[in-house]
Amino acid sequence: MRKISLILLSAIAVAACVRNTVQTAPSFDEVLSSRRSVRSYDPAKTVSEAEVRELLLAVQDAPSWANREPAKYYVAISSEKRNELLGMIGGNKDRVSEAPVLIVSTFEKGKSGFFGDRQTNEIGDGWGAYDTGLSNAYLVLKARAMGFDTLIMGMRDSEAIRSGFGIPESETVMAVIALGYRAQDPKRPERRPLEEIVKFF
Numbered sequence: 001m002r003k004i005s006l007i008l009l010s011a012i013a014v015a016a017c018v019r020n021t022v023q024t025a026p027s028f029d030e031v032l033s034s035r036r037s038v039r040s041y042d043p044a045k046t047v048s049e050a051e052v053r054e055l056l057l058a059v060q061d062a063p064s065w066a067n068r069e070p071a072k073y074y075v076a077i078s079s080e081k082r083n084e085l086l087g088m089i090g091g092n093k094d095r096v097s098e099a100p101v102l103i104v105s106t107f108e109k110g111k112s113g114f115f116g117d118r119q120t121n122e123i124g125d126g127w128g129a130y131d132t133g134l135s136n137a138y139l140v141l142k143a144r145a146m147g148f149d150t151l152i153m154g155m156r157d158s159e160a161i162r163s164g165f166g167i168p169e170s171e172t173v174m175a176v177i178a179l180g181y182r183a184q185d186p187k188r189p190e191r192r193p194l195e196e197i198v199k200f201f
């Protein structure tokens, strides 16, 4: 009888431990509402190459113009390359100096919005930028779903980045995106009233 009680108690203890350690995945709404631009990262936490690969595989599910997939990524994960890139993002450096990964986002020109050499409408390579924004939206949201935080940075030296990462002239350098874990919870900046940005007909 004593033996059975001991086994039962152990089973209950194990179940309690499992319940406390297994985290449930956040809902889509939780991902949307908890994603913030994070400007202070936890220096004690790292992100592995395998995790970045998982993230970018999810990003490949983003839609793009005629499925052209113009978005490309250059991942600075070694401390040497990361430090080099920190020197190319101006005043953003202090905000992301502890982020373990920095990702340069580019797109291939003349792909989205083009059939052969023919530009299909007035947007031209704007469709490449559009697709890249979509991909990067997938990136920051998937990152949040994986428990990471991000900062998209448009303030960066594109020519220094082009030469530092060997990015060809056939690509446009867009943002640098920091990836890591938040050191503190940022506030949600105010948004415009819906009435200012939407018209129903």
Ligand SMILES: Cc1cc2nc3c(=O)[nH]c(=O)nc-3n(C[C@H](O)[C@H](O)[C@H](O)COP(=O)(O)O)c2cc1C
Pocket (backbone or CB within 6 Å): 035, 036, 037, 038, 039, 092, 095, 151, 152, 153, 154, 155, 156, 175, 187, 188, 189
């Ligand atoms: C294209 C783009 C460029 C941005 N560039 C910078 C930047 O250089 N530095 C920075 O601190 N934040 C940058 N941000 C972050 C915005 O300031 C931020 O998204 C906005 O204030 C809303 O805050 P939230 O992301 O927390 O919702 C950028 C965001 C986007 C989408």
